[in-house]
Amino acid sequence: MTIKLRLLSLVTFLFLKIGFSQDAKVTITSSDLSETSFLERTEFKVSYSGSIFWNNGINLGAEYLFKEYTKVKNRKRGLRTNTHQFLLNGTLGFTTNFSTKTDTGIFTNYGITWRRTNKKGKQFSIAINPLGYYRSFLPETYKVTGDNVEKVFLPGRGYYAPSLTIGIGKQRLVKNTGRFFNITSCYAHHIMQAPCLLLIFSMATVLTLKRKKNMQKIIKNCSKVIVLIITLCTVFSCSNDIDFNNLNDTIFVRHRNADMPAYIHGNGSEKVFLIILHGGPGGIGLSYRSSTIKSDIEKECAVVYFDQRGSGMAQGSYSESGISIDIMAEDILALVKVIKHKYGNDSRFFLMGHSWGGTLGPATLLKDQSDFLGWIDVDGAHNTQGMYLEYIANFNRVALEQIEAENDIAYWESVLNLINTIAPEYNLDDVQRLNSEAFEAEAVLHDAGLINSEAGGGDNIIFNYTPLTILWNMQNTQSILDSDLFQNINFQDRLSEITIPSLVLWGRHDMVVPIKFAQDSYDNLGSIEKELVFFENSGHSPMSTEPDLFAEKVIEFINQNK
Known part of the structure; x- marks a missing residue:
């Protein structure tokens, strides 16, 4: 100020x-x-x-x-x-x-x-x-x-x-x-x-x-x-009459001094709602309304694209202490209550979280999973505390593999030089450097033919959001949450408390949330019905790089458990 x-x-x-x-x-x-x-x-x-x-x-x-x-x-x-x-x-x-x-x-x-x-x-x-x-x-x-x-x-x-x-x-x-x-x-x-x-x-x-x-x-x-x-x-x-066969609604959830938009699209005839928790922190909900999520999954159920507190076009009036993973988990449960109030108490829910959404998802389910029929973890960061050392180990492993395969040797040698400068003790600046380098590494793997190009066909985000607003929100929300995110959050030992059916979807070449956490998530979930699926030609976003297989697995999971 x-x-x-x-x-x-x-x-x-x-x-x-x-x-x-x-x-x-x-x-x-x-x-x-x-x-x-x-x-x-x-x-x-x-x-x-x-x-x-x-x-x-x-x-x-x-x-x-x-x-x-x-x-x-x-x-x-x-x-x-x-x-x-x-x-x-x-x-x-x-x-x-x-x-x-x-x-x-x-x-x-x-x-x-x-x-x-x-x-x-x-x-x-x-x-x-x-x-x-x-x-x-x-x-x-x-x-x-x-x-x-x-x-x-x-x-x-x-x-x-x-x-x-x-x-x-x-x-x-x-x-x-x-x-x-x-x-x-x-x-x-x-x-x-x-x-x-x-x-x-x-x-x-x-x-x-x-x-x-x-x-x-x-x-x-x-x-x-x-x-x-x-x-x-x-x-x-003015609000229109509800057409459950083709929902196209925008509603806001007011909870603890925040107003958060939920964009609801798709087939609500069976009152089955898939709530998507975006990445970030500070991402935007409608960025996931693309490819087969829009064309295929919305035909099977209603999809809820939710802008979390301090993200996208959410508004509010609260201090920095008003942004925490605990409060944001309560926001998701508040969203469920609003959907029930609007569309009926017989509404049923699945929860899907990608990246940071894979951190917020377990936090929500550990508060109350009674309203959810299933949990879908997409390259989720359920153990951000453990990502620091795993970044170093994963970069070292992948760099040596790519150098041996003679793929962009100069770049991967620079990665080895980078991790040699990283201290073994946790440091926020270093973890942010590693996180940024992970996205660059996936771009190099894409050029090497290991990761598919991302599919398009979604909403034009530029017309749905005010860019300066979302950039400001992203920067501020990340700065508030990152100080605690990579150091103190670890849900791995509590995943056994999540007992609803679960589906773990992971890109084989994910450098942002390394593949080790896919197996950790699957092994520690307390669900009797659970499945782990690897996407062989994907990195951190399999919904974009292998959209057909992604939609197939999600629809199959919803139909089995709805």
Whole structure:
């Protein structure tokens, strides 16, 4: 927070420096505004805004001129005349992500604008808006308190949202109108350090309407915009009748100060739900809606793609202590209660976790496995504590094998050099280096023909999520959880307490969660009915590299145990 305050102070200093600095070759003439009316000093703006592909919206604004002066500089090419203006500004706007409806809200901000205009009417402006507020509007949201589930009226959250805007434009001097292009950086802050909507870059083309002659037009246009906003909000808040044969729902789970989206797709006719726990920590749920999960598994059951706390488009207001594996496991159980409340108490569940999801899955089942018919572990990190030393051993083994096979010898020799620099005692920096190197190693194994290329055919994530939001969330959530994740979490000795049918799926060439943990998971699970399947041409993500076999095994497991 201190860094942000320093940055804001620097921007404010530069703002004032630009506006009030003088030198010997400059002549400044102040304008007398005393005889101009309030309306003559006020500009009204209507603009379309959007974050490139992700969010679209409209906003209304006004700027009140309180200081103006003309600065004439003596340059080699002659005199350069610029008009400098200081204006009080205010904006009210509406924005939405039409694809998922998870990023809809209204915003307002107030501040001061400095604007420079040359003789040709070309303008450059900087606006600092310390007074900002963003109110999100969420789709259907259910609050879980203990065993009680209730639907939330007008769900959403409010955020303090100061902003900084830089704009360029062209003023039409004859008609007193203009068009502008603005880039706005907005910081929506609340208690939690990994919120949904932290950083938004928006671009807007603005039409400025000036002076009292245009007031009737302004009022008429504003009225239309307000009606449009109310209509859009009403449409987004309406829920459709449930079509169990083809579920296509987005709901939010409110639990312990977090609002987390669940995207539910597929065949719910038998009320069988497969909940997928994404990797990360800090990943996104809909990244798994691809290939045969979407085309095959969704035909057999309803698939729930869940953005975990502090991930994807989840929102909330809580401190760092509000992100822990214990609380996140409770979130999954809360999700189960919400689905039962919405679709019926006869709903049945399977749980699947990939990578970090394979850590969160056991944590959830060890709290309560009574609602689940089966557990699917996909390259899951159930023993992150033991991964440090296993990384070293696995890198050494694979590197020697690849050097002997004469596959990319230079790279694998560099890997051997790397692990020789790693201390045998746990170190967070080293484990993060090893984890990063593991992904690079899988890319090299792919080039050697040992790992298949990833299949596509899924949802276009770029339109479903705001990239800056998910990147911010991922960074913050990882930084909070990683400090404890690789050092203290080990469920291996408690896997025997998981007794529901289990399926362990693993890529033979997984460098991220080494193959040793596949056998450990299978051997230690307390399930009577369990199966271990290796994917011979896969690394860490067999659902993408061998999608047909993956779907076949998952569907077979669900049909056997539903």
